[in-house]
Amino acid sequence: MPSRNVHSRIHVLAIGGAHQFGHIVPVACELARRHPGQVRLFVSAEAEVAAAMAYAGQGAAPEIVVMRLPAVTALLPSSMHKFVRLTLWAKRLRDAAVILCAERTSTMLKRLPGDCPPILHIPHGAGDRAVGFEPRFRLFDHVMLAGRKDRDRLVEAGFVRAQDCTVTGPIKLAAVLDNAQARPPLFDNARPTILYNPHFSKKLSSIEAFGRGLIAAVAADGRYNLVVAPHVRLAKRWSAAKRRAWEALAIPGQVTVDLGSPRCNDMTYTLGADLYVGDVSSQVYEFLVRPRPCLFVDAKGVDWQDSEDYAMWHFGEVIAPDADPVAAIERAFAAHGDYVQQQRERMTYTIDGIAWLADGTPTFGTRCPVREAADTVERFAGLRTKAIAAIA
Structure with a gap:
């Protein structure tokens, strides 16, 4: 000392x-x-x-x-x-x-x-x-x-x-939950909301291989809302023209494209969504303060099954970027029960002190x-x- x-x-x-x-x-x-x-x-x-x-x-x-x-x-x-x-x-x-x-x-x-x-x-x-x-x-x-x-x-x-x-x-998780107030829903409708949260690294991110296809598939299907909220560092590297092109993919009332507002950092999306879709972002652990369905995109052909670097990919199905997004989303919701125990066990190992009340509310107790x-x-x-x- x-x-x-x-x-x-x-x-x-x-x-x-x-x-x-x-x-x-x-x-x-x-x-x-x-x-x-x-x-x-x-x-x-x-x-x-x-x-x-x-x-x-x-x-x-x-x-x-x-x-x-x-x-x-x-x-x-x-x-x-x-x-x-x-x-x-x-x-x-x-x-x-x-x-x-x-x-x-x-x-x-x-x-x-x-x-x-x-x-x-x-x-x-x-x-x-x-x-x-x-x-x-x-x-x-x-x-x-x-x-x-x-x-x-x-x-x-x-x-x-x-x-x-x-x-x-966890400082951020505990502080947000301790000061949690009722938040309005992410969309003004009853459709389930998907959060797509790709990483910023070109070597790891799925956004170029998967992002546009996901938006198009969800929009055409019509049963889901979608928030595209990548890690805030991703779009900082983009030109103004590229940012505008991605933001133009938003659909009022169904698809939000947020490339770096405060809502990307304050857990608005991770607390408000019903399904997490991503690759390697640590924000999946913020999402799992309440265990919910997850879906991961392997855009790089990774040998991940026994790697601690991809432990989060055991929280849900892992798909290739050319997979049918809507079919994968349907499977993720239907099969969530197969992953709940793994999600809870990994969360208690990763996030010290977290527990859940009978209604699923996360708590850190004392x-x-x-x-x-x-x-x-x-x-x-x-x-x-x-x-x-x-x-x-």
């Missing part, structure tokens, strides 16, 4: 995009409630301030700092902006008792010259892909994880020592992942003992 005694500031880095905010901002707000004026939340752009505050919930909010860059930075490829931002802001970012982040590029703060406080990490999501388990985890002083699955894979791979990680439970994560940050900042003493 670090014995650092610099000052009591806590710096929270939310510089990986708005899709990561739900995994880290609730903890920043809980820390701000406990330690007013001592928590700073760093974001990349002015546009992200409102998105960050959308996760503030009720109570205190941290000071928000926009990490602006010199105008000349615009001449650099966008892929370099995060590295430049971290380098130019390193002195201020490291002027804290502890740093908390949701992405792993921030580990470069450890490698830059000068002193660096402990860096703690909350991964954004709990998916199965191997990219979620990689050597940069060794650079964190402590990692807080959604469940035993992630802990076991990281420890077995040698990327994290058992004593350097804590299973707090567990509060946000508070548990905040407790861990306090300990590394040297504030935990003070907080306990203040309560006493």
Whole structure:
């Protein structure tokens, strides 16, 4: 445990995009409630301030700092902006008792010259892909994880020592469910709603091979609604013309095409849909807070059956991109009972503390992942003992 005694500031880095905010901002707000004026939340752009505050919930909010860059930075490829931002802001970012982040590029703060406080990490999501388990985890002083699955894979791979990680439970899921309010249905009709949630990676995504065919088949069949909501990073790489072409496929009252609105990140679609169709996105674990039918598209001919990287594909049928979408959807609804036990077992392994009431409502009981994560940050900042003493 670090014995650092610099000052009591806590710096929270939310510089990986708005899709990561739900995994880290609730903890920043809980820390701000406990330690007013001592928590700073760093974001990349002015546009992200409102998105960050959308996760503030009720109570205190941290000071928000926009990490602006010199105008000349615009001449650099966008892929370099995060590295430049971290380098130019390193002195201020490291002027804290502890740093908390949701992405792993921030580990470069450890490698830059000068002193660096402990860096703690909350991964954004709990998916199965191997990219979620990689050597940069060794650079964190402590990692807080959604469940035993992630802990076991990281420890077995040698990327994290058992004593350097804590299973707090899922920050985003717990925060959303804790503040859940009745949401309007995704469509104003009684048709079942399908969520199509392809991944952003060209090497893994099914959208080009399957997406248009799915939209056309659902529209022609007429029995289902469809939300096409890919990972928000996917469309960021597209030209304006390509975005317009995909958005033009929407059909009012039946097909929604959402390429990156806040509803893609706040679980509006994963909570509101009746069937999940996807490939390798970790959002399937958000969908399965209430076990429901799933369907997966193998667009790359993967040998997946015994791979932990594709464990989620045991939650439903796996089809080829040229399969009949409507027939597969019908089978998914009809056969869901064959997969419910597997879905529940994997969820309890992946999402620590989750359980279901008799009516299927998800619950974490007395567990509060946000508070548990905040407790861990306090300990590394040297504030935990003070907080306990203040309560006493």
